[in-house]
Amino acid sequence: MNWGTLENFLAMGGYATYVWGSYLVTLGVLIAELILLAQRRRRLLGELRARVGAEREVP
């Protein structure tokens, strides 16, 4: 498949809204899932460390 120019590629034969609308939303939700997972993990580890610290101060 030879698109010729970048404009042609982006235009997707007139279906740009539908094709790019599909791909961008898919990319968006997949990346969002990874970000949410990373946040969840960071928050969890923080809570675990905070509890260990609190136990040590109050023997």
Place this chain on the structure above:
Amino acid sequence: MRVGFNWFKYSSPQTFFPLAGKVALAFGTVAVFACAFGLYIGFFVAPTDAQQGEAYRIIFIHVPAAWMSMFLYIVMAFWAGLGLAFNTRLSGMMASAIAPTGALFTFIALWTGSLWGKPTWGTWWVWDARLTSELILLFLYFGFMALQAAIDDPRRADKAGAVLALVGVVNIPIIYFSVKWWNTLHQGASVSFTKAPSMATTMFAGMIVMALGFWFYSIATALLRARCIMLERERTTDWAIQYAKGMA
């Protein structure tokens, strides 16, 4: 000589946790390369469709996402059922870990289907059997997650979720065969186990490579989420605390 691999070694969260991390990293890497290669085939190798023009290129995410939405549900129900039958700790965690990723791919299948339906059918949505049963799948995932979130005791949440997941399995063959059983606006399967695919080889290749990429992505994210769930449920144990300290 006996070359054995002790699977039970990895049935406890403490030993499964590091393994899951390694597998997630490896599978995530493969997913990135597979998706990049699949997109290359999809956009630069596969030709324009004679009937649909370029709009058909949605297929490279729509079909793999729809496959994953059904496949992940079956895997989720499998783990849930295993947990219900053998009362193993890890099974319930795996089922809970898969649900959000399954819901995500169900959403992608519906979203891309809608964006594909508009230019080809002239409508964003119809209540035909394929679309409706896929929407029910999304609600099954949501129902599973909501039910588990509503029950405080994780073991009881696992059991209740497992019953819902197993009952919902009946929806999977309904989705899969809906295009045969009913007269749907949605087209029949382009790819099946019994006959050669009714599409150009390069189109088919792009779809399969993308499906592979989504498969690796799903396993990687499910394992990452399983690691979070393990830490949450085992937060009072020594290994979890030691791990958190080691990550400081």
